[in-house]
Amino acid sequence: MQFAVPTRNHRSSPFMFSSVSRQLSRRRRPLYLVLGLLAILFVALKLWGSGHGLMRPGDAPEVVLVTVLDRKKYSEEYLAKVIENRKEYATAHGYGLFIRDSTEYDINDAPDGWARVPATRHAMSVYSYSEWFWFLDQNSIIMNPSTKIETTITAPKALGLWMRRDVPIVPPDSVIKTYRHTPPERINFILTQDHDGLNPGSFLIRQGPWAKFFLDVWMDPMLKTYGFQKAEQMALEHIVQWHPTILVKLALIPQKTINSYPTLPGQEGSYTEGDFVVHFQGCEAPERSCEKEFERFWESRGRALKR
Template sequence: MHFAYPPRKSSNPPPFRPRTSALPTIRGKRLKTIVLIGLAFLTLLWLFQRGGRSRHAPPAYHKPSGNPPVVIVTVFNEGKYGKGYLDMVKENRLKYAEKHGYGTFFVKSSDYDLRGAPVSWATLPAVRHAMTEFPDASYIWYLDQNAFIMNPQLKIEEHVMKPSRLEELMIKDHPVVPPDSIIKTFSHLKGHDVDFVLTQDKDGLSSSSFVVKNGEWAKFFLETWFDPIYRTYNFQKAEQHALEHIVQWHPTILAKLALVPQRILNSYSKEKGGQEYKEGDLAVRLYACGEAGEDTCETESQRFAQWKAAYQDS
């Protein structure tokens, strides 16, 4: 009987391979997953906190305290008028401001780089400059160089800007550019919504005397009005026609604008330009006075020299 021999072991066994465990690999994958989940959680937390701050903590805007209540801004073109005349204009503003505790801000047109635009454009950076110098002023009153304050008893914040007074004065549903502009002043505007007050003359909006309420809207408005596109557009009447353009094309500006009767803020020395000055009016502008010749601004101003006596009586 034959028995099979057991298989013979090879004299050349395979090389030894140690037994490997899957545990370290599993641990590495889990650690990587945990790290990724943690980073994702921290990212979401950061985004949530950032979004919460932007929703619940809007940028803080400075609210003017009303000190001074009003700042009077006038831009002087010193190269074309005599020093005596300009000193008289300054004295007129200073006396009125002193009486009511207002500020004054006098600058030269040459103080601003207008990049070739007409000097009348200096009005806008001057007003913006005054807002920076007087951040707590409630109102900025721009008054043309060739104008005089005639009635020292009237205060801007009461005679013009008080909401109840504005609702009495506002000219509503009226063409912005007379006589037949299809864009009209808002009929539903309330006094407390108004940030910009001016008048019209026979030609249209007049930028020789206006009041703007100090604040963020005023900054936006002045920057829009002073846009380089408008300064280089070559409007016939420079910043005045630019103003008429933006008022008609930007409802956000028209919604803050109030037109008031011309004699409230901007009477003229001659009826030819608009409503003529009458005794008791706040201010008079020397309409179309010249720099030389017979009808100069200096000569025209003598007709209204009684403003000095008004301070002696008050």
């Protein structure tokens, strides 16, 4: 028995396969085009919404200064000077300004210092197109208002020079250290440390999904109610040391860049004339007075500005 063998030109259907394939491809082209446009739109919206994209409105400030006021502890005269100092600096550089009272945030019975975390998150929602947010404690004065954040601190070239690599998170001998090779372009969180550890009295954080994740972790109810001796400061040290996802985005920079302390003999990071900021860390101790220390530097700053 013999079977007929189809020739090379044999067609099992009245249409050539290549012809059918071309027709199907033509039908799918509109679908591919729509899917491609949707993908481009999705990426653009993500960039726009995060404050990093080219679609950011021209009037959106690149930097936002955040301060939380405690009206239960300090006089209105004192807080008025704090506000004046922040407004003067923000206006000079076209920065956004976000000042709120600590009572606006529900931190339950936790120390008032915790309010800095939801306040920073709140500022990001208000200034949704801004990139960097600088939290500065109320017990601080901007002494050198000519300093620009985006050129002297956050610019990758500048930050790369400031970054302290392979140093203990909690000095002097913490086994967890900053990474050696993280590029400055990948940094989302910038702060300083003193001889006791990390100090969140002055820090910079970049808008985006990572920042929201980090602030949520920092504000976790378990950490807030744990009873750390130094409240939000030790909670921060805990999560930085135990979460590589957070540590890899962290840059420690020299204290005098954004967080100098009042001049104290033998203490590294003490304020000298020309420093950007003086922060009266620990001034709420019984033997000290935040308002008196503030006034002393406020007067010296006024004399310097008149020169």
